[in-house]
Amino acid sequence: MFETILDEEERGQVGIGTLIVFIAMVLVAAIAAGVLINTAGFLQTQAEATGEESTSQVSDRLQVVSQSGIVNSSGDQINVTDIDFVVAKAPGAGSIDLNQTSVELIGANGQETFQLDEIGSENVEIFTSPDQDTVVLTDSSDRAEVSVDLDDQVTYGNLSTGDRLSVTFTTASGATTTTEIRVPTTLTKDQTSVRL
Structure with a gap:
């Protein structure tokens, strides 16, 4: 073997x-x-x-804290001509540059998309930051007010009583936040602003 x-x-x-x-x-x-x-x-x-x-x-998305509208009356027409948003960073979000944030409006008057830096830095104000030159949300306590003039800054048009508007904020990273705006069915000439 x-x-x-x-x-x-x-x-x-x-x-x-x-x-x-x-x-x-x-x-x-x-x-x-x-x-x-x-x-x-x-x-x-x-x-x-x-x-x-x-x-x-x-x-890395925005959180809408509150939204309101400026009421203007001309003749018999009472419309919402400006929309003011107070926004903050969502929980867990990194720094958000509002100049690189886009806004999309969709409603009865059609659709419009624009960058926040297109409407001017005077209409985007971080009121919790001592440095007013920056429009970057860096801290969870930062709040920014974004004012959108529906006639002058964007060509969407005024909102009438009962109108609805869908507003989508998209940050530079692609994160989106959508909020619905509903104009009350009754507006009076005595009102200067209304909660939407």
Whole structure:
């Protein structure tokens, strides 16, 4: 059953062949492991970047604290001509630059989209920040007032009694916040503002 190798030279040749095959297998395994480690590192980096972008799209959004309208009357017409929003960072959001935030209005007068920096920095004011030159919400206690003149700054048009308007704020990261505006069915000439 077992053969004894009597020739010592044959025994050494068998050992060298096995050693060469073993070294070749180790080299192939090392190269394959290197490729797998590089691929895993690349996939991990890509997954982290995708996760951060996804988190930003969900969490870096605005929260509408309150909304009101300026009531103007001319003749028999009583309309809401300006809309004022008080906005804050949503819980868990990073810093939000309001100049890079877009607004979309959808209602009976059609649809209009514009950037907040297009309506002018004098109409976007962070009133909890000592630095009035900035329009970036950095702290959870920051509040900003955004005033939109529906006739002068945007061409959407005034809102009449009973009108509805959907307003969507989209931050630079792509996170959206939608709020509904409903003008009361009765407005009087004595009113200067109305809660929407």
